[in-house]
Every structure is written in C-alpha cells, then in structure tokens.
Amino acid sequence: MPGDVTHPVGAAERLQPDRDAPGSAAEGPGSRGEPRQADAVVIDCDVHNALPVRDALKPYLPSRWHVYYDQGVNTQREVTIGARPHPGPYTGVYRRDSLPGRGGPGGSEYDLLRSQLLDAKGIRRAILHPVSEIVQIPLYGEAGAAIAAALNDWMVEEWLERDDRLRAAITVPFEDGPRAALEIEHRAGDRRFVKVLMMMSTREPLGHPKYWPIYEAAVAYGLPISAHVAGFSGTGTMATGWPSYWMEHNIALPQAYPVQAASLAYSGVFDRFPSLQFVFEEGGLGWLPPLLWRLDRTWRAMRDFAPHLDRLPSEVLREHLWLTTQPLDEPERPQQLVQLFEELELDDRIVFATDYPHWDADDPVQVLSRSLLGVELWSKIMWRNAETLFGFDA
Amino acid sequence: MSQIAAGSRSIDCDVHCAVPSTEAIAPYLSEEHWRDHVRITQFSGPGSLALTYPSWHPMLATDGAAITVDSVRSTVLRRSEIAIMQCFYGLESMTHPYLGPALARAVNCWLQREWLDADERLLGSIVVTPQRPAAAAEEIARTAADERFVQVLLPARVQQAYGDQRYWPIWEAAEAHGLPIAITFGGGMGLPPTPANWPSSFFEDYVVGTLGLQSHVTSLVVEGVFQRFPNLEVALFESGVSWLPPLLWRMDQNWKAVRTEAPWLKEAPSAYVRRHIKFGTAPLDLPSRRAHIPYLLEQLWSDELLLYCSDSPHRYEETFDELASCLDAEALDRVLWRNAFDLYRLERFVADGPEARQPEIVS
Numbered sequence: 195m196p197g198d199v200t201h202p203v204g205a206a207e208r209l210q211p212d213r214d215a216p217g218s219a220a221e222g223p224g225s226r227g228e229p230r231q232a233d234a235v236v237i238d239c240d241v242h243n244a245l246p247v248r249d250a251l252k253p254y255l256p257s258r259w260h261v262y263y264d265q266g267v268n269t270q271r272e273v274t275i276g277a278r279p280h281p282g283p284y285t286g287v288y289r290r291d292s293l294p295g296r297g298g299p300g301g302s303e304y305d306l307l308r309s310q311l312l313d314a315k316g317i318r319r320a321i322l323h324p325v326s327e328i329v330q331i332p333l334y335g336e337a338g339a340a341i342a343a344a345l346n347d348w349m350v351e352e353w354l355e356r357d358d359r360l361r362a363a364i365t366v367p368f369e370d371g372p373r374a375a376l377e378i379e380h381r382a383g384d385r386r387f388v389k390v391l392m393m394m395s396t397r398e399p400l401g402h403p404k405y406w407p408i409y410e411a412a413v414a415y416g417l418p419i420s421a422h423v424a425g426f427s428g429t430g431t432m433a434t435g436w437p438s439y440w441m442e443h444n445i446a447l448p449q450a451y452p453v454q455a456a457s458l459a460y461s462g463v464f465d466r467f468p469s470l471q472f473v474f475e476e477g478g479l480g481w482l483p484p485l486l487w488r489l490d491r492t493w494r495a496m497r498d499f500a501p502h503l504d505r506l507p508s509e510v511l512r513e514h515l516w517l518t519t520q521p522l523d524e525p526e527r528p529q530q531l532v533q534l535f536e537e538l539e540l541d542d543r544i545v546f547a548t549d550y551p552h553w554d555a556d557d558p559v560q561v562l563s564r565s566l567l568g569v570e571l572w573s574k575i576m577w578r579n580a581e582t583l584f585g586f587d588a
Numbered sequence: 589m590s591q592i593a594a595g596s597r598s599i600d601c602d603v604h605c606a607v608p609s610t611e612a613i614a615p616y617l618s619e620e621h622w623r624d625h626v627r628i629t630q631f632s633g634p635g636s637l638a639l640t641y642p643s644w645h646p647m648l649a650t651d652g653a654a655i656t657v658d659s660v661r662s663t664v665l666r667r668s669e670i671a672i673m674q675c676f677y678g679l680e681s682m683t684h685p686y687l688g689p690a691l692a693r694a695v696n697c698w699l700q701r702e703w704l705d706a707d708e709r710l711l712g713s714i715v716v717t718p719q720r721p722a723a724a725a726e727e728i729a730r731t732a733a734d735e736r737f738v739q740v741l742l743p744a745r746v747q748q749a750y751g752d753q754r755y756w757p758i759w760e761a762a763e764a765h766g767l768p769i770a771i772t773f774g775g776g777m778g779l780p781p782t783p784a785n786w787p788s789s790f791f792e793d794y795v796v797g798t799l800g801l802q803s804h805v806t807s808l809v810v811e812g813v814f815q816r817f818p819n820l821e822v823a824l825f826e827s828g829v830s831w832l833p834p835l836l837w838r839m840d841q842n843w844k845a846v847r848t849e850a851p852w853l854k855e856a857p858s859a860y861v862r863r864h865i866k867f868g869t870a871p872l873d874l875p876s877r878r879a880h881i882p883y884l885l886e887q888l889w890s891d892e893l894l895l896y897c898s899d900s901p902h903r904y905e906e907t908f909d910e911l912a913s914c915l916d917a918e919a920l921d922r923v924l925w926r927n928a929f930d931l932y933r934l935e936r937f938v939a940d941g942p943e944a945r946q947p948e949i950v951s
Contacts, residue, residue, distance in 0.1 A: 395783050402788065429780040433799035434749040438811055441849050442749070445806050445835075445842050446783070449799045453782040456795045460788070480834025485795070487830060488873040491907075492795050495647050499791045508876065523834055524841050525887065526858075530833075533883040537875060554845060 237580035238320040240547030246298035254344035292551030300551030322362045338367030363391035371407035382415035388584045393425030394450045401461025423476035448477040452485040459507040473516040480523040483537040518547035520556040545580040598924040600668035602897035606652030616694035637678035640774030657706040689723035713741035725761035732765035738932040739768045743775025744800035751811030763817040773826035798827040809860045812852040825868035833887035870899035872907040891919040
C-alpha cells in the first residue's frame with residue numbers, strides 16, 4: 195500500500211527474491227548471482243540492444259544513404275514512441291545501472307549485457323530486439339529497407355557472432371509489405387534470426403492486407419511475428435488520444451493489444467496462413483482474458499456481422515497467439531496470478547522475457563515463483579515453450 | 589428478463605430513451621434562429637448517435653419512436669422501483685460552439701417534460717457538450733435545479749481523456765450540485781478510437797469500445813481529479829467491468845515506480861478507483877468458464893463497485909443472472925439496490941428498508 199510519495203520504488207526493489215527461482219541456491223541451475231553457464235536454462239524472449247552512437251550503423255549502410263541518415267529521419271513521429279512530451283522515468287527507459295560507462299544507451303555494450311544479463315541470470319538464449327533503433331528508421335520505402343538491412347548486418351557482426359547464446363529478431367520496414375518480405379527472405383537462411391519484428395501500434399491494424407506479404411514470407415520460412423509494444427499508428431497512445439502524463443502513457447500501452455488481437459481474429463488472416471504465429475510482446479498478460487470473453491460474446495451476438503468467422507475468436511487466437519510475460523502482472527494477492535493463468539488457458543504459449551535493459555525489466559530470479567505456479571507451468575514459461583516456439587534444442 | 593432482478597428490490601441505473609426526431613426536441617430550442625436552422629438544414633441528429641446505437645444493428649438499436657414511457661412502465665418498471673433514464677444524443681461530435689449547447693438544453697427540457705413529468709419513478713441524466721466545458725457547466729447548473737436529474741451523462745469517445753484540466757469546470761459543477769458523472773460506451777469525435785488507428789469493421793469497433801473507459805479511469809485518477817474534487821463520483825456504463833482488475837494492477841505497479849511525476853497521488857491508484865468509481869452491469873463480459881466468475885469478483889475486491897443495469901431496450905439480462913448467481917443475498921442486494929441508492933441519494937424518491945414496495949414479479 196502507499197508509502198512515502200517522495201521515494202519511488204525501483205523495479206529491482208518491488209519484489210522479494212523467490213527462493214525457488216532459477217539462479218537461486220536450492221535446486222536451481224546455479225547459485226544466485228553466479229550461475230554457471232552450462233546450467234543456464236532460462237530463455238529470455240525480449241532483450242533490447244542498441245547502437246552505442248548513431249554513426250555506428252554507417253559502416254553497414256550504403257554511403258548514398260548517409261546524408262539522409264544524418265539528417266534524422268523521424269521528425270514528429272518519434273514523439274509517439276516514448277511519449278517524449280513527458281520525461282520518462284529512470285534516464286529515459288533504461289535501468290540506470292545498464293548505462294555503459296563509456297556513454298550510450300543501455301544495451302549498447304555487449305560486455306555489460308553479457309555480465310548483467312546472460313551470465314548473472316542464467317540465460318541460455320536471449321532474443322535481441324533493436325527497438326530503440328527501429329523507432330528511428332523510416333517504416334517504408336528504399337530508405338527504410340536500406341536502414342533495416344544495415345541493422346540486421348550490424349546485428350550479425352557485432353552481436354550474434356560474439357556469443358552463441360544470442361538470437362535476434364529480423365528488423366524490417368514493416369509498413370512496406372513487399373520490401374519487408376524481401377528482407378525476411380534475405381535473412382531467413384541465418385537461423386540465428388528467429389522471428390520478424392513488427393511494432394504493436396501500426397498504421398493500420400495488423401489484420402490489414404498491406405501486411406500480408408510479411409506474413410506470407412514469415413510462414414514460408416517458419417518464422418513467428420513479434421508485435422512489440424509501442425510504435426507509430428499516427429494516433430495517440432490512448433484510445434482517447436494523447437495523455438497528459440508519462441504514467442498514463444505507460445499504463446495505457448496494453449490498449450493496443452486488444453485492438454490488434456481483434457483485428458487478426460476478424461481479418462481471416464489465419465485462414466489464409468494457418469501456420470502464422472504472433473508473439474505479443476511487452477504488454478503483460480492480464481489484457482487477454484477479458485478480451486477473449488468480449489470477443490466471444492460479440493461473436494455470438496453478431497454472427498451476421500462476421501459471417502466468415504466459423505469458430506469462436508478465442509479458439510482461433512489460442513492457436514495463433516503467444517505472450518511474453520514482462521511486465522508481469524502484479525495482482526494484489528499472489529494467488530490471483532494463478533487465477534490469471536487459469537483464465538488465460540494458455541499454458542503452452544506464454545514465454546518468459548526480462549525486457550533488459552529497460553527500467554521495468556523483470557528479473558528471472560525474482561518475478562515468477564516456481565512454488566506458486568508449480569514446476570510444470572513454471573518450466574514451460576521459463577524455457578520449454580520458447581524452445582517449441584523458436585525450435586531451440588533442449 | 590432477469591429472473592434474479594425480478595424477484596428482488598432493484599434500481600435500474602441504465603435505461604435508454606432516445607430523441608425520436610429533431611422535430612420532437614425543436615420546440616424546446618430556446619432561440620428561434622436555432623429552430624429555423626435545424627428545420628432549414630433538415631438536421632437529423634449528431635453524427636455519432638447513429639454510430640453508437642445504429643438502427644441497423646439488432647443488438648444496439650435504440651428506436652426513439654418505440655421506446656415510450658408506457659413501454660418502460662410495462663418492462664423496466666415492472667421489476668425495478670426506479671429507472672434512471674440515459675438519453676444519449678451524441679453531442680460530443682458537434683463542432684458548432686452554440687448549436688451543440690442549445691441542443692443539449694433542448695434534450696434536457698424534452699426529457700424533463702415528456703419523461704420525468706410522466707412518471708415519478710423515472711429519473712434523468714443531464715446531457716451536455718464535453719467539448720465545450722464552460723457551456724456544459726452552465727447546463728449542469730441550470731438543470732440541477734430539478735432534483736430528478738441525478739447524474740451528468742458523458743460519452744466515452746471524446747477528444748481527450750476526462751482527467752485533462754480542460755474538463756475540470758464540468759467536474760466542479762457536478763460536484764457543487766452533488767451529481768455523479770456517468771460515462772457511457774460510445775460517442776465519437778472523428779478521431780481514431782484506438783492506439784492502432786481505425787478498426788476495419790463494426791465488430792472490431794464494438795469489441796475495443798471498452799478502451800475509452802479504461803483511458804478515463806486512468807486519466808481521472810492520475811491527473812488528480814479526485815484530489816481536486818474529493819466528493820466527485822463517477823459511474824461507467826455499458827462496458828462491463830472484467831477489464832478492471834488487470835488495469836488496477838498495472839496502475840498500481842506504475843504508480844509505485846514513477847509516482848514522482850504525480851505527487852498528488854497519496855495512495856495507490858486502485859484506492860481512488862474503489863472510492864470514486866462504479867460500474868454498470870450491462871453488458872458484462874463474464875469469464876467463459878463459470879468457475880472463473882468468483883475469481884473476477886474476488887479480483888474486483890468489492891461488489892460495492894457494481895450498479896445493476898438492464899440497459900433496456902438492449903438485452904443483456906442473462907449475463908447479469910450468471911453473475912448474480914455467484915453473489916450471496918447481501919451482495920446481490922448491494923448490486924441491485926444499495927449501491928445505487930447511496931450513489932444517487934435516492935432516499936429523496938423512494939423508501940428504503942424492508943418495508944419497501946416489492947415490484948411485481950413477472951416471467
């Protein structure tokens with residue numbers, strides 16, 4: 195309950211460590227703080243890396259795009275990702291201790307990411323999403339395609355080649371279906387790219403046919419699509435436009451998730467691409483059950499308005515959606531988290547994520563209690579479901 | 589027909605009536621030039637009205653000609669002792685700074701004369717223009733003189749969430765006159781109603797219609813409306829309540845971490861919600877498994893949040909019975925009666941206590 199208003203509680207202080215969590219002493223895969231790499235089990239499905247400085251991309255970008263890249267391509271659009279009118283918490287979005295001593299954003303120095311995350315937390319696989327770069331690139335056209343390709347080359351050279359625990363999402367100009375599909379085809383041969391990165395707030399809802407070339411390429415190569423928190427729809431971050439405060443912006447981020455899930459369910463895209471899989475990332479879990487209940491009630495009441503949907507929308511979505519855990523919902527009582535998992539009925543499709551190096555990152559040692567969830571569900575979430583989703587070897 | 593509501597005392601907090609035609613309210617336009625204007629332009633009502641309660645939609649149509657005092661008497665008032673009328677008129681979509689408020693006044697006068705005067709068991713909601721807060725505050729002050737108006741009615745879909753300071757004159761007037769604010773599903777300002785732009789179908793649009801209510805809950809609390817107006821109460825209608833627990837968790841989680849941005853919040857956001865906001869019971873999006881309904885009730889923490897609604901003429905009574913079957917007698921009475929009785933200070937209109945008249949039971 196409420197404490198002293200002048201002393202904010204940081205993410206790391208929010209929860210007490212769980213003695214049964216991985217990396218803890220008892221039966222865990224290593225002693226807390228120093229798990230041995232060989233014992234690492236956790237698969238972290240949402241990690242953010244970044245360029246240390248903007249110019250660091252230039253070696254990978256054809257020189258004819260350098261002037262364009264220098265001038266800054268994003269203009270007003272950038273406002274929509276971080277709700278820049280409001281100062282964000284904790285040095286923008288970063289955990290303060292994740293900022294490299296040499297400067298640059300969190301996640302921009304491999305050695306620090308390795309020691310703070312991979313080594314310290316017993317991470318067997320971590321999937322990199324260069325979201326802070328994507329939000330600054332054009333989302334369509336030749337420039338978007340060139341910069342996306344440069345980011346993927348940079349990802350290979352400076353990250354994937356350095357550590358075999360690392361995997362990555364393919365950066366694509368996702369508002370440009372055909373060019374995005376080409377980039378997917380180009381990268382899919384490298385199996386270290388395990389999914390395609392889109393954002394959650396898109397110019398049109400995700401069921402729109404403009405995105406179908408992306409889906410077609412993704413299913414051709416067996417890659418899931420990530421729909422990652424935030425983005426650029428051109429509208430406010432809330433259903434009611436722009437909020438006044440950063441806190442509202444951040445509370446409202448999950449609002450895009452029901453919109454996108456409803457769009458995908460209604461669009462029939464899963465009839466066209468039966469193997470298409472979406473990972474809805476960084477929105478937590480709690481938004482989904484009430485959406486499914488509402489979708490099903492609406493489907494029953496409005497059959498004539500959805501004559502092409504021959505099954506309950508919840509059935510369809512439960513076959514095509516995956517969720518990452520972070521920021522894990524924090525109900526008032528721990529048992530309500532168990533209730534939430536029961537309501538979700540998605541035990542095989544929830545995958546763990548830290549969201550390192552963001553300020554509200556979830557620590558695998560602390561957030562999900564094995565004793566609360568039971569070892570079966572807990573191990574599914576911490577690594578087994580991700581093994582299935584991404585085809586990682588056990 | 590709700591079997592459970594029919595067998596117990598109840599107050600129905602959301603009963604619809606609708607302006608049947610511009611001609612019906614034109615005589616109540618106070619100025620002759622507006623009467624001329626709506627006649628010459630063949631004005632058929634604000635744009636968002638038809639989108640919120642489309643006539644072509646069997647589940648949502650609200651036919652102003654078919655809903656009459658007699659029809660409410662023979663349905664709603666056979667089971668409930670009081671019906672609180674909500675005459676949504678879509679005024680938030682009017683850009684005209686004078687015609688919008690003039691129409692609000694006309695609708696309120698029409699409701700007063702043609703409905704409230706016709707049956708003492710009918711109470712009213714004041715329609716206003718949220719996009720014109722000064723005019724809205726004036727209309728609240730004018731209309732509040734008639735105590736049969738027991739709340740101010742606002743739509744969910746507006747230009748900016750209701751915590752914003754532009755709206756504070758409305759809250760000030762409502763609090764000063766002891767009137768709760770009702771925010772209801774629907775409305776429209778011509779702006780995309782989601783953070784991922786426009787939905788492609790009415791089906792999707794309807795499904796995501798609860799997001800506006802979630803924005804208002806967040807905004808009213810975070811922007812400090814309940815600090816500034818500590819006696820203000822809010823009731824949300826027609827968007828259920830099952831989305832609330834995860835929103836409360838997320839609000840509290842964020843507040844713990846970034847509360848330096850909003851130092852006026854002295855308690856967790858959920859505490860303000862539980863103290864100041866109530867939720868109508870129609871329609872409800874209940875868990876698909878009956879065993880999970882008690883989870884929802886527990887997560888809501890209190891049946892003091894719920895207000896019984898039929899949403900007549902829309903039919904959602906079965907979902908209410910499903911919820912009610914999970915409540916004990918005392919909790920059920922709170923939802924059907926006590927919460928509304930206290931919120932709207934209904935001792936002014938109806939007797940409390942076991943001697944209260946039992947409504948006629950119908951099947």
